[in-house]
Amino acid sequence: MEEGGTDSNGREFRNAAEMWREQVGDDEADVHKRIDWYRHGVGYWNGVEASVNGVLGGYGRVSDADIKSSEAFLLSLLPNLFDDGGKNGHLVALDCGSGIGRVTKSLLIRYFNEVDLVEPVSHFLEAARNSLAPENLMLQEGHQATNFFCVPLQEFAPEIGRYDVIWIQWCIGHLTDNDFISFFNRAKAGLKAGGIFILKENIARSGFVLDKEDRSVTRSDLYFKELFQQCGLHVYRSKDQRGFPKELFAVKMYALTTDVLKRNRITRSKSHTSNRPGIIK
Numbered sequence: 001m002e003e004g005g006t007d008s009n010g011r012e013f014r015n016a017a018e019m020w021r022e023q024v025g026d027d028e029a030d031v032h033k034r035i036d037w038y039r040h041g042v043g044y045w046n047g048v049e050a051s052v053n054g055v056l057g058g059y060g061r062v063s064d065a066d067i068k069s070s071e072a073f074l075l076s077l078l079p080n081l082f083d084d085g086g087k088n089g090h091l092v093a094l095d096c097g098s099g100i101g102r103v104t105k106s107l108l109i110r111y112f113n114e115v116d117l118v119e120p121v122s123h124f125l126e127a128a129r130n131s132l133a134p135e136n137l138m139l140q141e142g143h144q145a146t147n148f149f150c151v152p153l154q155e156f157a158p159e160i161g162r163y164d165v166i167w168i169q170w171c172i173g174h175l176t177d178n179d180f181i182s183f184f185n186r187a188k189a190g191l192k193a194g195g196i197f198i199l200k201e202n203i204a205r206s207g208f209v210l211d212k213e214d215r216s217v218t219r220s221d222l223y224f225k226e227l228f229q230q231c232g233l234h235v236y237r238s239k240d241q242r243g244f245p246k247e248l249f250a251v252k253m254y255a256l257t258t259d260v261l262k263r264n265r266i267t268r269s270k271s272h273t274s275n276r277p278g279i280i281k
């Protein structure tokens with residue numbers, strides 16, 4: 001990403017390479033810097049209450065609007081993904097950086113027979129396990145949260161060919177560019193044939209914004225598209241989230257396919273004044 005960016009203290013970077021060199025160093029030589037980056041990221045969330053308001057950085061009130069738009073986006077994709085609209089198959093989803101299981105509980109578990117969760121912060125994952133337990137949640141027959149993996153995405157490798165949808169929301173900013181690319185490359189193998197990624201993320205107006213507090217990076221649409229290309233992923237469809245408070249970053253949903261062939265198969269069938277607005281983190 002050649003465009004410049006800023007950090008949460010207003011410091012400017014000429015480009016992303018300069019920022020990453022400073023934050024995580026140059027590969028093997030600076031392995032401790034990279035470890036520190038991730039330790040700070042998870043450390044930040046370790047200190048956050050396991051609640052909707054906690055995982056949404058004090059903006060728990062946007063959860064309903066978020067889920068509603070996500071549901072519409074998912075529903076727009078399901079008929080194209082599966083000949084029967086996903087009604088008769090056994091559908092499996094993975095919720096990445098799941099936090100307390102907010103997205104699984106309000107959305108994924110209603111459409112997928114099985115949902116697995118991956119989340120590095122153990123008290124979040126325990127809250128998810130508890131709230132998704134059959135005795136605490138009225139679930140349709142044949143629907144369940146199956147696996148709870150307490151692992152960060154940069155270390156996670158999914159079971160081969162298990163998932164119809166891999167959902168990644170508000171967590172990929174914690175991964176460096178290199179780890180972003182290796183994660184998606186490993187995760188591709190976890191998709192069933194014709195499966196897709198859905199990425200929902202904050203979007204910077206240009207370049208990137210580094211959050212020094214939780215060690216995450218908010219990337220621009222162009223930055224994401226450059227990374228998708230490096231991962232060999234194609235944007236099948238994207239949609240802007242509407243109805244969030246003006247002070248928040250813009251939010252976008254991307255449906256990503258692994259190759260053009262699969263994309264063809266699918267085909268068959270807020271205004272901001274600054275690049276550093278409030279953030280859901």
Ligand SMILES: C[S@@+](CC[C@H](N)C(=O)[O-])C[C@H]1O[C@@H](n2cnc3c(N)ncnc32)[C@H](O)[C@@H]1O
Nearest residue numbers: 045097098099102121152153169170171174281
């Ligand atoms: C803003 S919360 C979003 C949680 C959830 N996706 C949601 O939308 O409710 C960010 C989540 O990313 C998780 N996270 C932080 N670092 C991560 C990493 N390296 N890999 C995966 N998840 C990470 C945090 O623990 C937290 O649960």
